[in-house]
Amino acid sequence: MRFQVADRVPVPEHVPPELVHDFDFLDPPGASDDVQLAWKRLHDEAPDIFWTPRNGGHWIATRGEDIREIQTNHRRFSQRVMTIPASAQVFRILPANADPPEHDGYRRIIMPAFLPKAIARLEDGIRAQARELVEQIAPSGSCEFIDDFARKLPIIAFLKVVDLPLDDREMLVSLADTIMHGADRKRAEEAQAGMLAYMTRWIEERRAHPGNDLISTVVHARIGDRPLSSEEILSLVRLILFGGLDTLTSLMGFIWRFLATHPDHCSELARHPELRRNAVEELIRRHGVVNTARYITEDCVYKGVAFRSGDMIQIPNSLFGLDERITPDPLTVDFHRPHPQHVAFGNGPHTCPGALLARREIAISLDAWLDLIPEFGLAPGTRPELHSGASNNGILRLDLLWNTASV
Numbered sequence: 001m002r003f004q005v006a007d008r009v010p011v012p013e014h015v016p017p018e019l020v021h022d023f024d025f026l027d028p029p030g031a032s033d034d035v036q037l038a039w040k041r042l043h044d045e046a047p048d049i050f051w052t053p054r055n056g057g058h059w060i061a062t063r064g065e066d067i068r069e070i071q072t073n074h075r076r077f078s079q080r081v082m083t084i085p086a087s088a089q090v091f092r093i094l095p096a097n098a099d100p101p102e103h104d105g106y107r108r109i110i111m112p113a114f115l116p117k118a119i120a121r122l123e124d125g126i127r128a129q130a131r132e133l134v135e136q137i138a139p140s141g142s143c144e145f146i147d148d149f150a151r152k153l154p155i156i157a158f159l160k161v162v163d164l165p166l167d168d169r170e171m172l173v174s175l176a177d178t179i180m181h182g183a184d185r186k187r188a189e190e191a192q193a194g195m196l197a198y199m200t201r202w203i204e205e206r207r208a209h210p211g212n213d214l215i216s217t218v219v220h221a222r223i224g225d226r227p228l229s230s231e232e233i234l235s236l237v238r239l240i241l242f243g244g245l246d247t248l249t250s251l252m253g254f255i256w257r258f259l260a261t262h263p264d265h266c267s268e269l270a271r272h273p274e275l276r277r278n279a280v281e282e283l284i285r286r287h288g289v290v291n292t293a294r295y296i297t298e299d300c301v302y303k304g305v306a307f308r309s310g311d312m313i314q315i316p317n318s319l320f321g322l323d324e325r326i327t328p329d330p331l332t333v334d335f336h337r338p339h340p341q342h343v344a345f346g347n348g349p350h351t352c353p354g355a356l357l358a359r360r361e362i363a364i365s366l367d368a369w370l371d372l373i374p375e376f377g378l379a380p381g382t383r384p385e386l387h388s389g390a391s392n393n394g395i396l397r398l399d400l401l402w403n404t405a406s407v
């Protein structure tokens, strides 16, 4: 559910007036046209690090150099709270909310499932599923890309990582959708309870009958000489499920929207599969999805800005890729750009473990899609639905159209 607390609050005394800029991350001007561009305007309109009185009042760091520093300095910028406002954090989410060194133990448990060898073993299955989805969609000449493709593939990949039945796919897509986007609080809570019951059932099943999958690994793991508590197990499984859903769905939505509106880029990718690896990085750089945040642990001064212990600071990962101090002409997508630089998957010890899987899912989807649907555009009279949120830039609807003669 989206959190709505955008009213202004009084600016605290330690924040000087020249560092105050009114920015509501839930509704930046222009977000419905190009949400990343809406954030990018901060580079021209606000100080590099500023305080906004919206959403409980918090700092925002807009430049790549500062985002990188704040992502990796856990002593000063802790992950124990990552929501804005801080009061919106209801669960302790592991491993994300644990700082090093406590974080190391959790990370060691889940990492083997995301290593290149483990992902390589999943690839044929994901490729077959992606192909099947596109084959179902292609003959009709149109689709709503988010529901018909981008929400389905990440769930399929998650089910493969944890070795759960693919038949549960539709039910999980619907629960996840209600939890993350449902406007009705009661239905969202029921969906939460449904998801919890589903995960608990499989945790108990794998406790009794361990397999070679990530839930079994987590259930039977030890940190030092102790087993994990039920809360720790559930928390790890929950993030592995949710960490890769909305993020990947939205990123794919932004990429397909870009290709639908840039026919020359689309045709270049369709004709030159060898460009796709670099193109994926460049498209990720231009279309960042995550707006993460940190809790400031001590009074300190950084680049002349005085922070107070307990302040929250937002570090929109997408702004790193769009910073012209790092990438020249950053709004232009150029598949030939050498080494596109971004921090879409974070930095340091908390770097997204699912990054390789996410990259492979995008590349596999591009292969399957461009093979059968090499040209496509936005359906006339429709408008993609974009939004900016507390943790994600998202795209909720994308209507596409193509000529079935080429299918």
Ligand code: HEM
Pocket (backbone or CB within 6 Å): 071, 082, 094, 095, 096, 097, 107, 158, 161, 239, 240, 241, 243, 244, 245, 247, 248, 251, 289, 290, 292, 293, 317, 343, 344, 345, 346, 347, 349, 350, 351, 352, 353, 354, 355, 357, 358
């Ligand atoms: C496009 C897709 C994805 C994006 C953009 C993304 C982005 C991120 C980012 C930025 C972080 C670090 C958060 C921070 O620094 O505050 C993170 C952490 C994490 N992600 Fe992803 N992610 C994606 C896909 C996935 C997938 C597919 C999975 C698992 C199947 C996953 C699981 C996780 C987990 C478990 C963490 C916590 C890691 C830790 O705290 O050590 N993510 N992700």
